Amino acid sequence: MSQSDFVEARSFEHIPERERHGNVTAQFQLWFMINATLITLFTGAVGTLYKLDLGWTLVAIVAGSIFGTLFQAFHGAQGPRMGLPQMIQSRVQFGSRGAVLPLAAAMLCQFGFAVFFIQTGAQSIADVTRLAYPHALQIAFGITAMAVAIIGYRLVLQVERFASCATLINLVLLTVAAFTLLPLRSMLSQHHFTMVPFLAQFGASATYQIAIAPIVSDYTRYLPSRTKGSAVSCAVFFGTMVSAVWLESLGAALSIAFPSTDLIASIRDLGDRFGYGLGSGTMIVSAFSCLIACAVTIYSGTVAVLSAAEAFRPIRSTVSLRAATIACGGVLAIIAVISMPQNILDSFSAFLSLLGYFLIPWTAINLTDYYFVRRGAFSITDIMDPNGGIYRKWNSAGIISYACGFTAMIPFFSTSLYTGPIAMLLDRADIAFSVGLFAATAVYLFLMRRFDRAGELDIVARAPLNTLDAHVRTAGGARAAAYVSAADI
Template sequence: MKKDRAVSGRTERPLTEHHGIDWVDDSRRHGRERDQFSMRFAPVVYLAPVVLGGAGVPLGLGLVGSVTAIAAGNLLGSLATAACAVMGPRLGIPQVTMTRSAFGYRGNYVPAFLGILLFIGYFSLGTVLGARSLTNLTGLPYTPMIVVVAGLSVLIAVFGYDTLQAMGRWLTRASLVVFGIVSIAVVVHGTGPAATTNASSGHSVTTWLLVCSVVFSYTVSWTIYASDYSRYLPANGRARSMFLWAFGGLFSSATWMMVLGAALTTLAGGDPLAGLGVVLPAPLLKLVLAVFVAGALSHNAVNLYSGAMAGLTCDLPLRRTTVVVAGGAVGCVLSLLLGGGNFQSHFNTFLLMVSYFVMPWLAILLIDFYRTHQGGRGYPQPTAFQDRTGPYRGTRPRALLAFFLGIGASVPFMATDVYTGPIGHLLGGVDVSYAASFMVAALAHELLRAPHTDRETAAVDSALTTL
């Protein structure tokens, strides 16, 4: 591993990151807490949240109902993500690697593998929407643009952490200007007739819950990335400050893009891109599309980078850069398969399915970090997370049982195109499985982690391993 070199009183870091999932020691720490704002803001500035924000308008929810559902979902998801981002400086390791403490070194392969699927899925979705933006910008065929967007995303992710941080800062600045102009144009033009709620009161509540749950599923999925982009910050930083910057970046970006999407969708029969064409002159529309392409690249690179962290947590015998390239290739193929006429349905189903494992994993992580280990102060040396024969060796069956109980509890509440459970039917297709899975996993983990004598602990673990 290459070491940073001191040059003229500054730290010179290699252009390409050579760090994997091992602990970032104090000599390699750098950055500022306020950088968390742009790191959370930039990857959300692409077409997906804009499309998602308009989902309630064709269902009759209207603009006010959409905005309140968007704000509520993003508030909860951003709070959870910020709580996870705080863990990065404390432990100096990626997010999914942290749950080796709860699940055990080998037991953590389960959520890490599911994380890989999440990251590749989001990369594929980002590639589809980035290619659509690039096609609208250039007029070039869609399929080759898939390859262009995927290839550029891989290149950025290969360079790693500092490149992602730098891109986030510049993209955030550009987005604030460009989308500030777009927002003014929308206000001046006004919304369309679909801005008025036209659903019955009962159906309106159901639609509101549906939009809120899908929005929350999108935002809370960033929890599994959170510490990947804060672990290089100095360990003695202010946790409160970092929490607020991380929360502010994600909440403001996601809410702004989604509210714009809802407003634009009222203008053009369910197509926010067509809505942009209504309120903007052609040159400014091309500038917005260029920012969408850059945002898709940032989003995709973040997913490939974190996918590599999850792959290394599964002990793949590969370098970080190799995992990035392999993930990009798989995601590119999936993009070609997902980008058809049923994209919106695939997108919503994917977001909801993500929550089926993210929420029980999150419940266990939060209890392990904030309760079991007193906000990160009760862990052994951070190098213990990399020691397969150390204190986290093997598998922690009780945590895995709580995890699977959480996932199982979500089944009756599911409401997707693939499967709808009995409670999902009763709720009119609203999927609130994330709440059930989080609460059940948290309760089960809390009960199963209760203090035992050494003999009782050995007996419990032996029984669960047999199961």
């Protein structure tokens, strides 16, 4: 294999059919591993922080995960059809330069996750090796993740194929250990339901899944375009949801069983008590999982950066450009890790809330446009035009809808930094995400009510590169309209 084949050169560009590869099974393994890190444990501990009992915490975890995963799964089908990374697709709804708004939010989200993956992975290594140089471990861990991100997509898929098997075995053993050693029956017999903790856990689990939405097409775009969209969505949905629910449930049980102990230390102790080297093995698997997940988030954060920059100045993506951008982003993430407070759970809870507020209006607008307004019919040529082409530099419909969705959430915000007046009336219950989804969707549909889809289909059909089938491409807009529908996606 040549260097050009091994080291990825693509960034924000469209992936031509000759470079497409992979299958749905590999996608399931990839998305299973995205959430199969110890950082996911912390998401499951949100409800128990507010004294919610284990039974209702598990209900909130499952319900919230299903709700949030639906959004990221629907994004998954966009990748093979459009051949584009996730966030550059926002140029359709926001304009080539207007898309900088959601691109900035996605960039902060992905590099923010990288910070927590570096911290958690380095801590896992320290627990096994007993090394007393945390900053040195964090730096080494971050540099290794940057190297994996630079090599890119093919390496990630190859590694995930084997890592998913090891992780699955590890999770099964941890689950057996939990049923064997933890007083689960006693914990499940205690009933203490209150709405605020339930909503907090539901929102945390949902937001944790929605946070993956900005990177989904970054990886599904390499699948052959003939890949069925529903199959891709199912692979993304079940892959991320299974690992998220599994680990969040373990995190909830451990946080109740060991309320004064750090979750990573708790799961290490659980493995040690079970025996067979499970504690050390869990830390090793965790470090490896965090390494790959960190590389994935740095990779996608870099794609967002270059996508935003390319709207203002034409850029040709090269290996050296990708490497330099990844290195800069990785160094900033490492500096942030070294500067972080030690109480990661408090930091992570606040981070989840903030990133959800910025991402929710975007996912509502993007999915509404893709499935209900344009119904999967796009000109890739115009999306890749820095001047926006038919989508213009600034698209007021997307920008206004985003602003309205975000503004509508403000009275419902419930964080340690700010609590909105309506959230105060609701006893600090955080339902902002549902308000943002509804408001952004409603405003966008209203603003696009006079959208001339037939006229745009005619233009799209004549574009050199578009999402219409090859035999439709030359038939004009009227015939294209007969082929492109939600059912084709």
